[in-house]
Amino acid sequence: MTHLDADTGLVPAHPAVSPTPTTGLTAAEVAERVARGQVNDVPARSSRSTVDIVRANVFTRFNAIIGVLWLVMLVVAPIQDSLFGFVILANTGIGILQEWRAKKTLDSLALIGEVRPTVRRDGAAAEIGTSEIVLDDLLEIGPGDKIAVDGVCVEADGLEIDESLLTGEADPVVKRPGDPVLSGSFVVAGGGAFQATKVGREAYAAQLAEEASRFTLVHSELRSGISTILKYVTWMMVPTAIGLVVSQLVVEGDDLKDSVARTVGGIVPMVPEGLVLLTSVAFAIGVIRLGRQRCLVQELPAIEGLARVDTVCLDKTGTLTEGGMDVTGLRVLDGHDETYVRRVLGALGESDPRPNASLRAVIDAYPDAEDWRCTESLPFSSARGYSGAAFGEGDGETSTWLLGAPDVLLDEDDPALAETELLNRQGLRVLLLARAVRDLDDPEVARDAAPAALVVLEQRLRPDAADTLRYFAEQGVAAKVVSGDNAVSVGAVAAKLGLGGDPVDARRLPADREGMARALERGTVFGRVTPQRKRDMVGALQARGHTVAMTGDGVNDVLALKDADIGVAMGSGAEATRAVAQIVLLDNSFATLPSVVAEGRRVIGNITRVATLFLVKTVYSVLLALLVVCWQVEYPFLPRHLTLLSTLTIGVPAFFLALAPNRERARPHFVRRVMRYAVPGGAVAAAATFATYLLARHHYVGPGALDAETSAATLTLFLVSMWVLVIVARPYTWWRAALVAAMGAGFLLVLVVPWLQEFFALRLVGTVMPWLAVGVAAVAAAALEFLWKWAGRRFPA
Incomplete structure (x- = not known):
């Protein structure tokens, strides 16, 4: 048998390892390894560094273009024409500050939710940070624990490790002393200890983990859509800018500084x-808002992704119900002595050093049988559906017992199943205690086991679960409950939370993906779902075009969480689930999910709005430049004019609109939805502005005519751009109406205050041309309304 290795791809099944006492390293040995640098120095899952944040916000393609143009303007033109550079500086500073605040929020939350592996040193077990592990450390592991570093198994008690995230092998691998364990795998059953043989970046999964766990902006339709738009903008901008430069500097032959200023004025607004x-x-x-609700967003697109989800798969235990359970009854079967059965249950509880929630309830209800000695144990596994132990009783007799799902351990015609069914219909969970006639290491140990008792457990429903499910129903998100428990029992719990529909046993789902998907779309509650079947169900739904979120807290949820579009883990859940999830609810509050959905919708809806504003400006800037080149006239604007217009009609309004509440359901095809409005809007703005400019050139003659022509064209462009804002800001609330009114008042202020007129070189001359400019803008506004409605019908999102 072979396993993967980080360097060679394969390592021997039993690698050589220096002997380590079961007491682990001493403090002196740890200090020696730290001094040699043999520590697990892989960065913890967190946001990008401050240096990366500054670099990402400062060193961009468009900042480089704007920066060069700004330096040129500082040399050849008044400071008014360099205002756009100061705006870029302010914008970059705001971006750095906000992302730094998000980083601080993420880092503090990641620290709270940090996994602390148990290490044995000087004979004592202690929890330490992952980065404190040193070479040859002895790490204790149990169900749900993620293997942090490569190592070799030293102790094993029914230890089973899932390596599917590394190898694709679906079946858990049984580990015995001497077997290798790989970082990135996780424990599904049993417990034990292993010695670290590779730490830090030498460990198998270290490179993947470091890259995959960073706070990233990848795999986002919003981000990729904007990148696509910017790519096309660049292709349009470069040849247009070259043509404008030639036109203004060569063809017109005007004053060099004025020509440079107007050339820059034409190029700058092309950049969104x-x-x-x-x-x-x-x-x-x-991220900051969700952080205040103790929600750790480990990947930014998760905010957007959950807003696009149309199906959410919910694990019952730990998601709809709280982790704890209570034993509410014991039904003895086939004449077994109840006192003896209680002793068996007490001994079973003590046989597992890492009991799950069901076994913890049994431990609380039944005392330990002190005179019984556990000789062998079989930890619980979701794939198996039961746990077990062999005992040497006080009188010298030996016995083997199993505790698990009745419908797994019993034959279909066993009368005990009928009683189990009745209890399940009440929403109760039932475990069967059975005496085995085979040894625990026999793969068929459950066959012919003799039933002894039914243990009745009651689960505690989360008080916020019903409201959260109701929210998803109102938002058109289908909820599917998938659980390893009995389907009837799961259905009863779901019914208490308002989820209807007949429960389905997942073992009877069609094997083919298409058939399974149809069954999943019809059903709501599914029981007896194995970890691999959960994964298959997520894949089947995705194959039908659904965007799927998966919630869970147990190790049996890891595979489905990893494959789902969005994985949501509970903060108290297994380490492995938190490691693969994009969102971790640190307070274990299912009710936080609506807030995440709301944030995603706010981001997507509002960015779609403001993207339209920015791209209308880009379109009309490119078209105006082309028209100027074709007509061989001076570019109508100086940079100061377009800085003023951009600030009042785009910059300030976009900032408020981008951060406003927005409950619209997220829709796909971001680029198409934005461009269907931006292109006609920009075309109308360019045509109206250039028409006014040409009319003004015929109306005004003599010295100062260019300033008067520029002022008339600026008035038209402002009014048309304001109407685009009027359309984009719909539907109106009081603050949106106030925002639009304030922007209009700001422009009016510039027109009536003498020093502002001089500063921005804006002065309307006469009455005919200004009113003509208003008339052209009114016609353009009517055209915008018509085209906006036409585009919505012609290119539906």
Whole structure:
């Protein structure tokens, strides 16, 4: 048998390892290894560093373009024409500050939710940080624990490890002393200890973990859509800018400084520089808001992704119900002595050093049989459906007992199943205690086991589960309960929470993916779902075009969480589930999910709005430049004019609109939805502005005519851009109406205050041309309304 290795791909099944006493390393040995640098120095799962944040916000393609143009303007033109550079500096600073705040929030939450493996040193077990593990450390592991470093098994008690996330092998691997264990795998049953043989970046999964666990903006339709748009913008901008440069500097032959200023004025607005900034700010503020609710977002797109989810698969235990259970009854079968059965249950409870929730309830209800000695144990496994132990009783007699699901341990015609069915219909969980006639290491140990008693357990429903499920139903998100428990019992619990539908035994689902998907779409509650079947169910739903979220807290949920579009883990859940999930609810509150959905919808809906504003500007800037080149005239604007317009019609409104509440359900095809409005909107703005400019060139003659022409064109462009804002800001609330009114008042202030007129070089001359500019803008506004409605019908999202 062979296993993967980080360097060679394969390692021997029993690698050589220096002998380590069961007491682990001494303090002196640990200090020696630390001094040699033999520590697990892989960075913890967290946000990117401050240096990375600054680099990502400062060194961008568009910042480089704007920076060069800004330096040129500082040399050749008044400071008014360099205002756009200061705006970029402010925007970059805001972006850095907000992402830094998000980083601090994430780091503090990651520290709270940090996994602390148990290490044995000087004969004592203690929890330490993952980065404190040193070479040759002895680590104790149990169900749900993720293997942090590579090592070799030293102790094993029914130890089973799932390596599927590394090898694709679905079946858990039984580990015995001398067998290798790989970082990135996780324990599904049993317990034991292993000695660390590779730490830090030498460990198998270290490189993957370091890369995959960073706070990233990848795999996001929003981010990839914006990148696509910016790519096309660049292709349009470069040739257009070159043509404008040639036109203004060569063809016109005007004053060099004025020509340079107007050339820069034509290039700068082509760059939608604030769009990326606002997207990052919106995401960062979302992280901060969710962080206040103790929700750790381990990957930014998870906020967006959960807003797009149309199906959420819920694990019952730990998600809809609280982790704890209570034993509410004991039904003795086939004439067994109840006192003896209680002793058996007490001994079973003590036989497992890491009991699950069901066994903890048994331990609380029944005292330990002190004169019984456990000779062998079989830890619980979700795939098996039962646990067991062999005992030497006080009188010298030996016996083997199993505790697990009645419908797994009993034949279909056993009368005890009828009683189990009745209890399940009440929402109670039932375990069967059975005496085995085979040894525990026999794969068929459950066959012919003699039933002894039914243990009745009651689960505690989460008080917020019903409201959360109701929220998903109102939002059109289908909830599917998938559980390893009996289907009837799961159905009864779901019914108490308002989820209807007949429960389905997942073992009877069609084997083919298409048939399984149809059955999943019809049903709501599914029981007896094995870990692999959960994974298959998620895949079947995704194959039918569903966006699937999976919630869970147990090791049996890991595979499905990993494959789901969005994995949501409970903070108190197994280490492995938290490691693969994109969202961790640190307070274990299922009720936090609606807040995550709301944040995602806010980000997607609002960025779609503001993207339209930014791209309308890009479209009309490119078209205006082309029209200027074709007509061989001076570019109508200086940078100061477009800085003013961009601030009032895009920059300030976009900031408020991007952070406003938005409950619209997220829809796909971001690029198409934005461009169907941006292209006609930009075309109308360019046509109206250039028409006014040409009319003004014929109306005004003599010295100062260009300033008057520019002012008339600026008035038209402002009014058309304001109407785009009027449309984008719908539906109106009081603050949106106030925002639009304030932007209009700001422009009016510039027109009536003399020093502002001079500062921005805006002065309307006469009455004919200004009113003509208003008339052209009114016609353009009507055209915008018509085209907006037409585009919505012609190119539905």
